[in-house]
């Protein structure tokens with residue numbers, strides 16, 4: 681995991697490692713119409729340091745498996761869960777999302793915020809379906825075009841970064857194609873990007889560079905994050921995170 685050393689160093693102190701917010705996690709839960717009293721088995725895939733895991737643990741009567749392939753993030757998650765008094769409801773699993781150990785129909789809910797792109801939305805939706813019980817829920821946030829046409833600079837960037845980016849209707853179609861009934865969709869508001877994710881990360885840049893001797897590699901990481909932030913600020917009317925809630929049928 682040496683390739684990730686600097687990225688871990690920049691991100692593990694953050695409360696979240698991608699755009700999101702507690703109110704929006706709860707909004708998705710409301711859209712999903714989850715029975716909060718029912719005993720549930722939940723997996724939070726690509727959980728990072730656990731922002732969504734903690735909220736789900738607080739709001740649900742659930743056993744949550746927090747999955748990430750970076751043990752450093754899971755170590756932080758465990759420490760924070762302990763501090764919040766939530767540790768008894770959460771177990772961590774260091775594992776690739778491409779090779780999950782769950783049994784067929786083991787889970788009531790698969791939750792994944794800003795992470796399914798690592799396997800690809802369609803592959804994740806298709807491969808993970810078998811872990812859900814009939815009527816189980818998939819809740820996934822995914823980078824999404826929120827307008828039908830886009831400025832060429834933005835289109836070019838995302839075509840090279842993540843060619844699977846698409847409009848919400850296409851993502852919903854993917855869910856239908858793979859045996860889910862779409863239940864709800866909304867777009868994360870701007871504060872989920874700027875106030876909850878980008879601004880706190882920018883505030884960590886200086887210490888991060890100092891800790892890492894202002895190395896070329898560390899500066900390259902900061903420059904890349906800064907470019908992404910500028911791109912979002914310029915084009916936030918065209919691109920966002922869609923939150924998709926869908927129920928497994930059959």
Ligand SMILES: C[S@@+](CC[C@H](N)C(=O)[O-])C[C@H]1O[C@@H](n2cnc3c(N)ncnc32)[C@H](O)[C@@H]1O
Nearest residue numbers: 696697698726727728748749776777793795798
């Ligand atoms: C953008 S972050 C989002 C983290 C968290 N869900 C949040 O919203 O704060 C993506 C997460 O996916 C994890 N990840 C990336 N590729 C993965 C893989 N193949 N298997 C498991 N986790 C992975 C990363 O370590 C990271 O924690």
